[in-house]
Amino acid sequence: MELKIKSLHKSYGKQKVISGLNMDFSSEGIHCLFGPSGCGKTTLVNILAGVIPYDSGDIQGFNNKSFSYIFQEERLLPWATVEKNIKFVLESYNHKGDIDSIVDNYLSLVDLEEFKNYYPKELSGGMKQRVSIARALAYDGDILIMDEPFKGLHLNMKKTLMDYIIDYWHRKKGLFILITHDADEALCMANYIHVLEGPPLTLKKEIVIDEPPGKARSGIDKIQKYREMLEDKITE
Amino acid sequence: MKASTIKDKKSLNKILVFIFWISIWQLTHIVVGRDIYVPSPLQVITTLGQMIFSNVFWRTIAYSIFRVVAGLSISILLGLIVGIISALNDYVYDIINPFMTILKSTPVLSFIIIALIWFTSSNVPIFICFLMCFPIIWTNVVAGVRNVDHKLIEMSKVYRIKKLIILRRIYLPTIVPYLLAACITCLGLGWKVSVAAEVLSHPQNAIGSHLYSAKVYLDSSMLFAWTFVVIILSMLFEGIFKRFTTKRNMKEYSKINS
Incomplete structure (x- = not known):
């Protein structure tokens, strides 16, 4: 399965958002797009999902795929x-x-069976996000995109939701794309971390973690080293 | 107990206000001193009482109600369809918009006169009611569609939802409050313009025709009585509509979504 981006360009007016980006998503696993807010990560995944057009370049393997998408906000009716x-x-x-x-x-x-007849306004923020996750998983797209899905959520809630998604990945496999600027999220979940900077969006570094995603990872030395590396990137 | 006294006080106030205005009316009648200018409240009530017991009265209001309901229904249906299409397509909007501006600013009498030439007398009021209400419904529907949450539309695009489902599940529920507001405005307006059209087209059974004969016979108490009937009918329509929609509002949403 070839999933590649070659010299992708995208600009909004004069602002170059993506300029000559090359990336490879061919290997199965959770790919993390790691970078500061506003660097163009969301634009990139929206291009991949076919929601917004791109100016030039080549995207291979994405056009005949279906997408499940967990947005930053719940986006429920x-x-x-x-x-x-x-x-x-x-x-x-x-x-x-x-x-x-x-x-x-x-x-x-996502433990919301009893709430199936509730309206979104009757639910808390975390519950709404769980509905949004259930919606994405139920849709069962070929590729799962998560755009900072745990933003603004309580730590315990965040851990629970991460577990849902990791469990789901172990059952389904395939390509998951996670956008985040949180090193813990990236290290806990990702198989591949693409460290990005921008705008315009450029690929700085790629880290491969060949441990299965999940809590068990946190004790491993190598992860600690990666953590320092990612945290350096943020403080820069 | 406290609640009931407040309620009593409120209805007492209403009665007092009513008596106040009736007295002003009676006073004006006495000051003016001629029945043809201002008939007395008692005269009008007597005329109304006589009218209610005739078959003609009920047939008349039945036909007038039919015309208003027909005019309103056509405006709502077409306003909704044309509104959604023009809000979603800029070309259609650019074509329709000047037409609506003209409709809104043309004197209603110009339309009535041309309609008298085009249609049979009974259909003129329906057409006029449509012409006056359609632009209001259309404007509000366009505003409703334009106000749709783009994040939800983007979400539906990612999930490749079919267009018809997006229309039913996202656009329609967004439009509903705008449409209801437009309908309430149109209920009042519809009665006014329909009766005006009836006065000029005088169909066989119509409130407007009776207003016209009141004018011919200089029968002011008849004029007042029929006007009173129009006001009551218009208020009744609005009341029923409001009660129906506020109760149904939430259910309506879920109906649209089922």
Whole structure:
């Protein structure tokens, strides 16, 4: 499976957001786009997901893929219940028969079964984000994109949600893309860390972690070394 | 107990206000001194009482209600469809917009006169009601669509949701409050312009036709009585509509989404 970006360019007016970027997502695993806010990471994944056009360059292997996307904000329909919000992304395709069981299955995964008839405004921030995660997982796209999915969440909640996603990855495999500027998130979850800078977005460094994602990692020396490296990058 | 006294006080206030204005009316009648200029409240009520017991009265208001409802329904339906299309397509908007501006600023009488030439007398009020209400519905629907949350639209694009589902699940629920506000404005306006059109087109069964004959026979108490009927009907419509929508509002949302 070839998933590559070659000399990608994108600008908004005179502002160059991405300029001659080359990246490789071919290897299966959780790929982390690590970099400061405003460096163009979100623009890059939106281009990959086909939501915004790019100016020039070559993107291979992404155009016939489907995407599950966990946004920074929940982006739930305020007038629909939790259940209807998840059905919303399913009903365009022919899941029809087992739609109810899919919804129940993923709501129980994020511990929200009892809330399926609640409206988003009746839920807390963390619960809404869990709905958004359940929606992305239920949709079962070929590629899962997560754009700072744990932003502004309580530490315990963050850990729980990370576990959901790591569990899901162990079952499904494939390509996950995680955007973050948090070294802990990156080190806990990623198989590949692409250290980025910008704008314009450029690739500074690539780190490969060949341990399975999860909590067990935190004790390993090598991870500590990576952590220092990433934290240096932030303070720079 | 406290709540009930407040309620009593409120309804007492209402009655006092009512009595106050009726007295002003009676006073004006006495000062003016001629029935043809200002009939007395008692005269108007008597005329109204006589009217209510005739079959003609009920047939008349039934036909007038039918015309207003028909005019409003066509405006709402077309306003919704044309509004959504023009909000989503700039070319359509540019074509429709000047037409709406003209509709909004043309005197209603110019339309009534041309409609008298085009249509049979019974259909003129329907057409006029449509012409006056359609631009209001259209403007509000366009505003509603333009106000849609783009983050939700982007989300639907990522998940490759079908266009028809996006329309039903995102655009329609966004439009609903705008549409309801427009409908309430149109309920009042619809009655006013329909009756005006009836006065000039005088169909066989119409409130406007009775207003016209009141004018011909210089029967002011008849004029007042029929006007009173129009006011009551207009208020009744608005009241029913408001009660229906506030109760249904939330349910309506979930209906759209089911």
